[in-house]
Amino acid sequence: EDPMNWTAHKAPTGVNYYYNSVTGTSTYQRPACMGPDPAAATAAAAATAAVSAAAATTTPSKAGAESKSSSSKWKSYLDPSSKKKYYSDGTTTTWTKPDGYESDGDEAAKGGSATGKRKAEDNGSGGDSGPTESSSAKKKKKKSSSSGDxxxxxxxxxxxxxxxxxxxxxxxxxxxxxxxxxxxxxxxxxxxxxxxxxxxxxxxxxxxxxxxxxxxxxxxxxxxxxxxxxxEEKRREYARARDAFSDLLAEVLPGVAGFRPHALPPPRFGDVRDALSKDDRFYAVEDESTREELFYDFVEEVRKRDERKRR
Missing domain, CATH: 1.10.10.440 (FF domain)
Incomplete structure (x- = not known):
């Protein structure tokens, strides 16, 4: 992999991360193709030398005690350039927490580090994919923008x-x-x-x-x-009711005894009402005055039609 594709950057928290301009990938782990971090290596070497110098000035009895328990006396240090923690027992220095390392202070630091990581993720600067916006931040932004009215x-x-x-x-x-x-x-x-x-x-x-x-x-x-x-629906209903009532008049009135549209005086609605009211269509028109109006219109239409036939 071409190391020229990678560039180093610093997140808002102060931690270094690396970005590949070709693949668009970002990571907190320094790519192997870039070689070791010069600043980190220098700091680690300085820390090792300092611990070794302190061990050399220790009195023999004290040095014996230190030597006897050196395997379980790992200590943690903070690299000033990368802000990352590393471990040393005075002889060996490593970025990885050793198996024999036990410290109440380190456990507390671990809890604080986890809390800090979660906070960094909520702020959009944590995770393996680099400093991108977190899902929780996106949800908050979405909720804020869609709160309506x-x-x-x-x-x-x-x-x-x-x-x-x-x-x-x-x-x-x-x-x-x-x-x-x-x-x-x-x-x-x-x-x-x-x-x-x-x-x-x-x-x-x-x-x-x-x-x-x-x-x-x-x-x-x-x-x-x-x-x-x-x-419009009411108008259509009224039209259907009038049509139904008119059909009733056309079917029933010709068979009603004494119904003569040409007689003078003309037939009255009250004379034929009982014959009409036995049919459901009579009640399609709710208003009695409308029924009378339709009846007289029908009588007039029959009279005019018969006159046209005579001609």
Whole structure:
């Protein structure tokens, strides 16, 4: 591997890391192709020399005691350049914690180091992949950016801003989903906003619109369209009722005794009402005055039709 592809950098915590400009890889471990770290090697050699000098000046009896327990008297030191811990027993120096090393102080340092590592990861500067943004930091940022406008109670909700979390590929689809929720809940054209919130905010489609403003605009559009639909539906129902009643007149009246559309005075509605009211279609038209109006219209139409035939 080409060492020219690697460059050394310093993280915000002060720890060195290495970046490969070709593969985009970052690591805290110095790549083997770069050779040993000159600063670390110098510091380790200096530490070894210092420990050796201290051992040489120790009195014979003290040196014997030191020698007797040297295998279990490993000590930890902090490299001033890399801020990394290394270990020495006065003879051997290593970056790796030796098997015989036991120290209450080191255990405390280990706990602090673990805590520091977790904190560094939360800040986006820890881990084997180098100083990248951590998942917890991303979640916090996502939560902050998608907090909406105050929660469902205030009509805001908290919609996810990432497209992967939203089943709607476009804003038009999202608005259509929200209006579909209103239709499914049978929201009336005259419903108030607070009533709509209580009725619909527990449904997942409520989050299709990411703000209260978008929801209110979609609600206004839905209510206008729904009011027009209901008026048109009522008009069609009324037309069907009139057609049904007219069919009833055409079927029943010719067989009613005494019904003569050309007689003077013309037949009255009260004379034929009992004959008509036995059929369900009589009640398709709710208003009695409308029934009378349709009856006289029918009589007039029959009279005109018969006159045209005579000609």
């Amino acid at each position: 105050g929660g469902k109670g205030g009509g805001g909700g908290s919609a996810s801003s990432g497209s992967a979390d939203r089943p709607w590929s476009t804003k038009a689809e999202a608005v259509a989903a929200f209006k579909g929720l209103l239709l499914a809940k049978d929201v009336s054209p005259s419903a108030k906003w607070n009533d709509v919130v209580r009725l619909c905010s527990s449904d997942s489609r409520w989050e299709a619109c990411s703000s209260a403003g978008e929801r209110k605009q979609a609600l206004a559009e839905y209510q206008t369209k729904r009011a027009n639909e209901l008026r």
